[in-house]
Amino acid sequence: MGRGTGIGGVILVIWLIIGVIAAGQRGYFDSEDTNCAKTGTILVTIVAGPLNYLGVNPKINCDLPEPSK
Known part of the structure; x- marks a missing residue:
């Protein structure tokens, strides 16, 4: 565990x-x-960091199931 x-x-x-x-x-x-x-888009944008300034534009889509009625 050095520098x-x-x-x-x-x-x-x-x-x-x-x-x-x-x-x-x-x-x-x-x-x-x-x-x-x-929330997913925000997290991926933060993790992508400097890559955002090189043109990376991450987007997340979430399709959650609807509860039955």
Whole structure:
């Protein structure tokens, strides 16, 4: 456990911060309407991090079954 672990952790934190900034710039945090697809899209955008600035635009679709009546 040398410097590689510390540097990797710093890179990971910076990567995730860039992802949060990208999600904020796309307006994903502005709406109060929350559903599976929106939450998934926000999480994937954060994980994609800097790739968002290279043109990656992740979207998640969730089709949940409706309860029977």
